Amino acid sequence: MITSVPVFIGLTIVLFGGCAFMTGQALAATWRPLWQVIPYALLLGAADRFLGFALFGGPLLSPAGWLLDSAVLIAIGMLTYRRTQVRRMADQYPWLYVRTGPFTLRKL
Template sequence: MTAHDAARDPGRITSPMLIGPLVALVVLLAALFIWPHELIGASLGDFLLVTLFLGGGAAWLTGKAVARSWESYVHLVAYCALLACAVRFCHFALFQAMLFDLEPLVVEFVLLASIATLGFRAMRQRQMTVQYGWMYEREGHVAWRPRRPDGD
């Protein structure tokens, strides 16, 4: 596969849409170990409950819904920004956290956008391999590749 073919193949396992969220999650996890209180703006339990479980679950489902409706990735980013604001408001309303605190909002957005992107890719992989099964085959849980001829 040439570099030109790889650039036109968005389903590959090395796609920036797949590598980007994984790198963002690793960097975010490392930063949370170094500056936990500054970046989450709440207690660890509050962060895990509201941001990771509730917000992360909503982000995963949002990613799948955007992919299911064949909308573009730009829509997903906009929905994740709104979701991050909603999660920030839940922290404010339930746990008296700062409402307009930039660092936790950015952390929540990156985390939710990464989770939503993985949900988006999981649904898009299913769509591409089911609807275009004659053309694509699965390559893991979130990637697809052009179907290989039977002779290879």
Template sequence: MEYENALLWEVTFWEFFFVTVLLAGGAAYLTGRAIARAWQSNLQLAGYIVLLAAATRFIHFALFNGTLLTLHYYLVDLAMLLVIAFLGKRITRARQMTTQYSFGYARSSLIGWRARS
């Protein structure tokens, strides 16, 4: 299974899961949460995640003998981290809207809210 190139991971699934999903995904979630708490824009969040994806590629390169400058796996890491980061932002924003503005909004789901009637 080692060095079996797949569409989503470069070396092995477990290295991809540990580095990209758990470590960098946790950092992306916390970054999205911090952006939501500061009421900053989605563009700023995307900029931070672009840098985090580059750092993730470096960890794959330095620790697990992955390639550093590969566009395909960088975009895979970037897409995964963007999804996690925007999910973290949306969950936090839903909590903010229903807590700070409870007179006007009620929670409708984990990532959504609705106007009170």
């Protein structure tokens, strides 16, 4: 499934998680719909599988590993998307919205 826990943390969470973070920010900053995070994260999951195989000798064609990697990247991308969208809405429309938390808004 995964090569090892340090490889998973370093490759999936740190390296590709950073890519998913930037993807979520870019999609929210350009007012794209949330569902677009999913195909990008699936592609990042495939790239993660390839680098794990090429650099660390992990299994390349592991559907369970790919789904795990992709699920983590989707979660990171969607959370970042929502956080960025809330921040932008509160900053651009302060007469309409106020932030009540990192992921929530309240109408005035």
